[in-house]
Amino acid sequence: MREKFYPESEQILFTNREIELETLDFYLEEFLNGIKENVCIFGLRRIGKTILIREFVKRHSEIKSIYLNFEFLFSVPIELSQNFILESAKWFFDKELEIYDLVALPGGEVVKRLLRELEKGESSKTVVIKLAFEYLRELGKEEKIVVFMDEFQEILKLKNYRDLRNILGIFREYINDENILFVISGSFPHIMRDMIANGESPIYNQFKELKLDYFEKESAYELISKVIECGEESKRLIYQLSGGHPFYIVSIAKRTKLIHRIYELSINPTTIKRAFLIETLYPEGGIYKHSSYLLNTVLSLAKYKAPLIGILNTLLKEDGLTQSEIAKKIKVSQGEARLYISELERLDILNRIEDRYYIEDKVFKMWLDLRKTGELGENPKDKPMEIYLKILERRYLRAKTELGKAKESEIREKLRDKFGIEFKPYLEKGIEFDGVGINNKYVNILEVKWKNKPADLRDIKKFLEKVEKSEFSTEKKRLLFVSKSGFTPSALKFANSNGIEVLDNNLKRYEK
Ligand SMILES: Nc1ncnc2c1ncn2[C@@H]1O[C@H](COP(=O)(O)OP(=O)(O)O)[C@@H](O)[C@H]1O
Ligand SMILES: [Mg+2]
Missing domain, CATH: 3.40.1350.10 (Trna Endonuclease; Chain: A, domain 1)
Incomplete structure (x- = not known):
């Protein structure tokens, strides 16, 4: 169970996050001593939230853990409730179980109520959802548990159902159990923070914040060394290209290793740049997939799609514009520009420093910029790759240092x-x-x-x-x-x- 959750190959790569692990240790200790404080982990997508949870669970085999990923649990409320209970049971009893198996186990009464509710022609969505939390509560009576809820912001989708508009209010009723420590985690920092730090939210002030950031240089170098052997100059380049984002670091380093093997390219800055381009511009590359997922998610969440693209394209030409400069360039009023910009900020695509706006993720920015340029060829030694190398150097690497x-x-x-x-x-x-x-x-x-x-x-x-x-x-x-x-x-x-x-x-x- 736990082995599948955190494969050996991933454990080997785990780097840094010592402060975050110690912080979680602290809250766990307090919880065991009867002073519970729930925790909220947040950080950009792929910054390392799930791997942190995995590492923590691995280091604490003495405590019961339940891990729920809301991204994969549901599309409709009934499904959520069932999957929620099944997953919780799997972790709690440490084996795969069918819903009918649960009736005879601790928490079985709740499962019976759920089954009865589901038999009704029109089951109540509120009841069904409450039963899921009720089930955790029953398990908590057996033994103290830490419950991880990953990609927690997905729960907000339930707001589309009229009965569940106050889903956070429902959740609120369950988060103060002394026997359950809730650790929620989510990928949209602004949205997550809005949930736990905005006075109007039902779960305001109920979670301690734990923010995950990019790696600094030392950790980045350490992670690179776990994937490939290379010199200082190569490491510096990977760090520079990735901006210290651990997922980008791993992607570039692994791709470098692969093309080094297959195409007999020696591990040097040029090969690393090729690896970066493959990862970022080939549809099968990890960074490409991540970036296009990010763009699609943002577009699906955004209310105003066309102007958002307009703003991104404007900032691709010139990063660091003010609101009024953006308004002028995309030919909208100040008010409209403010609306669109704040939406992009809320989705963590834009970052404001003083009164200027920047695309937060530099790799995403390069992807947006370069993917339109044309064909790449199949082999990293192909001609088109040379053209891209020049663009990369000219636009993103050289200007800065020279x-x-x-x-x-x-x-x-x-x-x-x-x-x-x-x-x-x-x-x-x-x-x-x-x-x-x-x-x-x-x-x-x-x-x-x-x-x-x-x-x-x-x-x-x-x-x-x-x-x-x-x-x-x-x-x-x-x-x-x-x-x-x-x-x-x-x-x-x-x-x-x-x-x-x-x-x-x-x-x-x-x-x-
Ligand atoms: N602390 C870390 N040590 C090593 N690799 C990491 C670390 N954090 C992230 N990664 C790399 O980035 C990938 C994405 O991390 P993940 O935890 O899934 O991100 P998130 O849950 O924040 O979206 C991991 O599979 C791993 O390759
Ligand atoms: Mg994750």
Whole structure:
């Protein structure tokens, strides 16, 4: 049962998520001590929610677990209730059972009531759904259980039935049992958060939040190493292409391994770029499937489909526009633009930083952009692949670093004129700074971000971490951070409280 749930091949790859596992351990311990707090895990699709649950269940064989995935449980309420009960029983009794087998087991009374209700010509949807939760309650009386409800947002589909419009209110009646710890998990962070953190929701304030994010560099490198052997440069490229999204990391690394075998391509950056293109642009590629699924889901959930495509196409040409710029480009009023944009934000397709909008998932963005371009050929060594490689490099890989380098040296010169300090690029023991200049007072360390997005908290923290790891950690220092597009408020606050000087694109002190 548990073996099938979490195959060995997946266990081997599991990386990081230590803090999240410890957090879940904490809530489990509290639960066992009689202080229960339900948990809500959320994060983008394929960021690693289910695998986290699997790992947790594996590590806690001492406690009864029930795992329900709402994505696969139902299309109609009656089906949901039956499947819900069957799955719960399978986990609880640790074997496959038929609905009639359950009558004689703990919770059997509830099953009898369900069967009776179903025999009626028109069974009540409310009753049927309540019985499913009732069943869990009965199992909980036998023994403490952790109940995982994955892709929980799917439950909202039940709202289409008039009797079940208040499905969350129904759920609310069951979530305070002392013997059941509920861990819900879902793929649309905005929608999930709206369920548990919006005062109007029946389950407001009933769940502790646990958010899953992209991997940082160390974890990404570790995961890559579990799939293929490759050098630092290759790892950096996979990290860059994937943005630290674990599913993308695994997809690119596995495809690289495969084409390395089959086509005898050596494992180097060019092969990795080919692997990325295959994964992203061939319909059989994992990233392709994921991206087209994402687009279809978004379009099926969205009320306004045509303008959404319009906005995405606009941002493909130029990311980081304001609402009024978007309104102008797609020729709609401000009000309409706000409506469409907020829908895309709610579906986690767009991300707002200050007042500008960006496509959240960079790989999805590349897929949207490149899939229209034409034929790829069958072999990664084919001609069309070369064309795509050039596009990829030109549009998504090269611009960033080369422009960055030119700009950095220009900034170093200007800083020399302004402060009288000679900054030099620095690279020692894997630690890179855009400039280091030593004068008789301090070590001056420079970081430059020359992108169309404001530098965020993560950027500043990374800089500080680098400094702390470097040979300068104990020296007297002056830290300078230059950002072309300003800073987010949280970044600014963090910089101020850590004595980092923030400069704008004219090297003036950044003022908001
Ligand atoms: N912590 C992790 N360690 C290793 N691989 C991971 C991790 N998180 C995600 N992955 C990879 O991404 C895939 C998708 O993860 P999954 O848990 O199914 O995502 P979600 O449930 O959030 O949609 C996994 O099958 C695995 O290949
Ligand atoms: Mg999942």
